[in-house]
Amino acid sequence: MDFALTEEQQDVQQLAAKILAQEVTVDRLKTVEAGKERFDEALWQQLAEAGLLGVAISETYGGMGYDFETLCLLIEEVGKTVAAVPVVPVLASAALTVQQFGDAQHCDRWLPGVARGERLLTAALTEPSADDPSHPTTRLEQKGDAWTLHGEKNMVVCADRADAVLLTARLDDELVLLAINPAAANVKLISQHVTTGEPQFSMALDGVSVSNDDFIARGADASCAVRSMLQLTLTANSVMTLGVTDTMLSMTAAYTSQREQFGRPIATFQAVSHRAADAYIDVQNLRLATQQAASLLSAQLDATEAVTIAKIWACDVAHRVSQSAQHLHGGIGVDRDYPLFRFCLWAKQLELTLGGGNSYLTALGDAIAEDFKQREGVG
Amino acid sequence: MNVALTPAQLTLRDEIRNYMDAIMTPELLAELLGEQREGGGPQHRKALQQMGSDGWIVRSWPREYGGQDAGPIEQYIFCDEVIRAGFPYPFLTTDGVGPVLAAVASDEIRESVVSPILRGECVIAIGYSEPAAGTDLASLTTRAERKGDKWVINGQKIWTSYGNVADYVWLAARTDPHAAKKHQGISMFLVPTSAPGFSFTPISTLGVRTNATYYENIELEDKWQVGPLNQGWRMITEQLNRERLSLVNHGPCELLYEQVASWATRMDAGNGAGKVIDLPWVRTNLAKVKSGLEVLRLVCFKQAWSMSHSNLGMDEASAAKIYGSEFFVEAWRLLLEIVGQAGVLCSDSEGAVLQGSLEHRYRSGSVLTFGGGTNEVQRDIVAAAGLLMPRYR
Numbered sequence: 001m002d003f004a005l006t007e008e009q010q011d012v013q014q015l016a017a018k019i020l021a022q023e024v025t026v027d028r029l030k031t032v033e034a035g036k037e038r039f040d041e042a043l044w045q046q047l048a049e050a051g052l053l054g055v056a057i058s059e060t061y062g063g064m065g066y067d068f069e070t071l072c073l074l075i076e077e078v079g080k081t082v083a084a085v086p087v088v089p090v091l092a093s094a095a096l097t098v099q100q101f102g103d104a105q106h107c108d109r110w111l112p113g114v115a116r117g118e119r120l121l122t123a124a125l126t127e128p129s130a131d132d133p134s135h136p137t138t139r140l141e142q143k144g145d146a147w148t149l150h151g152e153k154n155m156v157v158c159a160d161r162a163d164a165v166l167l168t169a170r171l172d173d174e175l176v177l178l179a180i181n182p183a184a185a186n187v188k189l190i191s192q193h194v195t196t197g198e199p200q201f202s203m204a205l206d207g208v209s210v211s212n213d214d215f216i217a218r219g220a221d222a223s224c225a226v227r228s229m230l231q232l233t234l235t236a237n238s239v240m241t242l243g244v245t246d247t248m249l250s251m252t253a254a255y256t257s258q259r260e261q262f263g264r265p266i267a268t269f270q271a272v273s274h275r276a277a278d279a280y281i282d283v284q285n286l287r288l289a290t291q292q293a294a295s296l297l298s299a300q301l302d303a304t305e306a307v308t309i310a311k312i313w314a315c316d317v318a319h320r321v322s323q324s325a326q327h328l329h330g331g332i333g334v335d336r337d338y339p340l341f342r343f344c345l346w347a348k349q350l351e352l353t354l355g356g357g358n359s360y361l362t363a364l365g366d367a368i369a370e371d372f373k374q375r376e377g378v379g
Numbered sequence: 380m381n382v383a384l385t386p387a388q389l390t391l392r393d394e395i396r397n398y399m400d401a402i403m404t405p406e407l408l409a410e411l412l413g414e415q416r417e418g419g420g421p422q423h424r425k426a427l428q429q430m431g432s433d434g435w436i437v438r439s440w441p442r443e444y445g446g447q448d449a450g451p452i453e454q455y456i457f458c459d460e461v462i463r464a465g466f467p468y469p470f471l472t473t474d475g476v477g478p479v480l481a482a483v484a485s486d487e488i489r490e491s492v493v494s495p496i497l498r499g500e501c502v503i504a505i506g507y508s509e510p511a512a513g514t515d516l517a518s519l520t521t522r523a524e525r526k527g528d529k530w531v532i533n534g535q536k537i538w539t540s541y542g543n544v545a546d547y548v549w550l551a552a553r554t555d556p557h558a559a560k561k562h563q564g565i566s567m568f569l570v571p572t573s574a575p576g577f578s579f580t581p582i583s584t585l586g587v588r589t590n591a592t593y594y595e596n597i598e599l600e601d602k603w604q605v606g607p608l609n610q611g612w613r614m615i616t617e618q619l620n621r622e623r624l625s626l627v628n629h630g631p632c633e634l635l636y637e638q639v640a641s642w643a644t645r646m647d648a649g650n651g652a653g654k655v656i657d658l659p660w661v662r663t664n665l666a667k668v669k670s671g672l673e674v675l676r677l678v679c680f681k682q683a684w685s686m687s688h689s690n691l692g693m694d695e696a697s698a699a700k701i702y703g704s705e706f707f708v709e710a711w712r713l714l715l716e717i718v719g720q721a722g723v724l725c726s727d728s729e730g731a732v733l734q735g736s737l738e739h740r741y742r743s744g745s746v747l748t749f750g751g752g753t754n755e756v757q758r759d760i761v762a763a764a765g766l767l768m769p770r771y772r
Contacts, residue, residue, distance in 0.1 A: 001381060001382060001383065001384055001385065001388065001680060001684060001685070002380060002483035003380060003681055003684050003685075004380065005380065005689075009380075010750070017435045019415070026441070039724075058751075069380060085767070140550075144539060192628045220436055249766070250766075251767035253762075253767065253768050254691060256766050256768065257583075257767070257769055264771065265769050267762070267768040267769055268768075268769055268770060268771035269771070270755070270759070270771075273758065273759065273762035273763075273768050273770075274478055274758040274759075274762070276762055276766055276768060277594070277701075277758040277760070277761035277762045277765070277766070279760075280698065280761050280762075280765050280766055281698045281701060281702050281733075281761065284678075284695070285678065285702065286679075288678060288681060289673070289674050289677065290678035291380055291382060291677075292382045292673075292677055294380075295380045295381060295382050296382075299381070303382075304675075305673075308670075309669070309670045309673050309674070312670045313670065313674065327580060332582045340702050346483075360668060361663055361666045361670070362659070363664065363665070364669060365659070365661075365662025365663050365665055365666035366662060368640060368645070368662065368666060368669060369656045369657065369662050370667045372641060372643070372644040372656060373644055373654075373656070374578075375641065375644075376644040376645055378645070378654065
């Protein structure tokens, strides 16, 4: 048992923190948000130059070759600054899935470009009528040696800039994981306006032709790949939540320590400091839950339960810390000239991404019931 | 980062679990269901001596006392398994006061007290709280006055758990009533419960039995005053820090969670609804306990890991205490809901579920939110040490 970061991990963390703290000022965020899309192209390139986009991409494909846990350190720092860079969908959901489940051609085609900041991969994990990518309604139809894709995905981050979108479909009863070029014929992207302003798109697939090269995995391999992609995404989002809530907490401590009412800093009222203390406990607990999930995933051990528990905590902590931060800031907390509001928006979006906490409590309860039925030999 | 226990630590856990299975004889279990639930009965004394002679008590101690210098993680595993087994282990004696005595007491006291502690033959009660000095402990008024070459002790302590069976009370008394600040001028004494002038009366609480203890003109030789004169406050706070590993450990809750889940898997829900565990709300309750418990386990091991790197912050320790104590209250409620109405059947009742352990837990659980440093004070510490927020003076 060791909760310490390795030296390499500390280096990655410090490098990410330094670049993000330097670049992601409030003015920078305002400029990016005033532009066409909430995507900070210059920052993305800077992260690429520093090698950080390739932190978990193998050295074979031009990355640093570290594990998922190390990538999580970058994601946490992005969460702390709410920088306009899609690290979770591109680096965790898509790139790591291609690296683990794609063939050498797929990896060659995309991963060096992702590490250099020249290519973008993303993942489509939801449909308007299906939350679970293992059970898509999108279907692949076979005609001779050719396939066509029919269905609809939504809330796909950066689909407009992506070279390929990972998505699932059904081929008769078989699950398939595909990489689809969003610029291909019969793909229609419609921009969606989401609470944080993150660029997201619905993606209508109306007879898109699919070739052999587009298959990342089929059948049992696809189930395995999708499960892994979901676990990586859930954990990465929980880590991002950790960063977001960590900053809300420190902003709250700083603000209440200098804001005076009745002739003294409001932090000296226990009603205030105790609510902040509860938020501190929440953030620390979320940190431990995400560390466990990330370290199990990095070690390729069974992380199903740990990922679910981290997600449950992330949802609760996102909500509670965000409400406490807004409340303890008073009016200034909701003023869009003060930076807190962005973190509140991200907290809610992350809480609901891939479903809210109660759906995961239900899933955990079902898994517990199954486990105890086996232990007790009850059918 | 690696949050799993090492193979050696897992082996240790299994070794202690098996060992404790053997320690918990039917005779001891019967004794612990009765009046002497908190320990101190003949079977309990016998088992403690067995653990002493098998070398378990000394294990976490430094090598110079014959120990193995077991690290905080190993010591946490030991605490957790012993408490999980339901054995009322006198941690305050073995891990709280004992090491302090070994470090600062005279050779004579070491011989006559420390050695018996390590053999499992000596139990020490803690005499800090007074009727008017609880959270504000430094305002204590029990006094020790110098008369000739003796100390004379007068005062009253409250919540002296084990005071009825202990061999000594580890007593905080005021030795300098004129000290500039009230936490100065306090010294520590080891009071033999056989001394004339010592007495106790039982306090029956919602959960457990404890005592009020009285000190009436107790005359003590100077050797029973332990540590630097008038500097007892530091020894008290150091001893409170040593409690950390045994205060909110996860094992007992994990055991009850597993027992309730197994019970719910075996029991019919009635009305053709399958087993109790098939009810959606039962699964949700179990999931809430599980997700809270898993984080408590991580919190406790993180705390032990930080201690092993001499790096445990006050904020981390206080946060663990608040979270654990408040989680327990919630966990007992969620588990009791699953058992339902029969959850209030007591351990000695016909039809009691899981020997009434949940009925006992909910009664004794509330103590932890204020015991061991009330959670309001812990929150003050978290805000000040963890968030650097100013305090009102």
